[in-house]
Amino acid sequence: MTDDKVTLAKEAALDKVRMSGPGHLNCSETVLSFGLAVLEGDPDLVLAAHYFGGGIARTGQMCGALTGAAISLGLRDYLQPGRNADATAPSIERLLELIRGFKAEFGAVACIELTGHDMSVPGGHDRAKEAGALERCPLFVSWVCDRVAPMFGDSAGH
Secondary structure, three states, rough: OOOOHHHHHHHHHHHHHHHHOOOOOOOOEEEEHHHHHHOOOOOOHHHHHHHHHOOOOOOEEEOOOHHHHHHHHHHHHHOOOOHHHHHHHHHHHHHHHHHHHHHHHOOOEHHHHHHHHOOOOOOOOHHHHHHHHHHHHHHHHHHHHHHHHHHHHHOOOO
């Protein structure tokens, strides 16, 4: 995996989270899109992360950028035949480090805390968008992409 490939994949993914209308991806889909590009996986698999946006179905739970990283690592394991639970244990620890680092950097891991909006209520997502609360999402996605990328190329899981 080259640095150029990672950079191009990250920029393409960030373009999708920044856009509005058709083609927009939520944070989880965006990180998964990045992972699939780096891993040379089927880009249609991005749909696997669709319901993880807004902290899982807009409930405000774990930030979609983090869930997208977890899904990406699972797909990395799937795309590397022969991996087993013993081989993935180091990746779990690195994912936990990523989550702890995210919390240290941004003060929370829950979407509702990061955005300050409950998007599960009628009109909640629209109010969050109108208030500019979702403008930080590309920052979260970028931060996660930078830290999960080294894990994609590590066939040993650490």
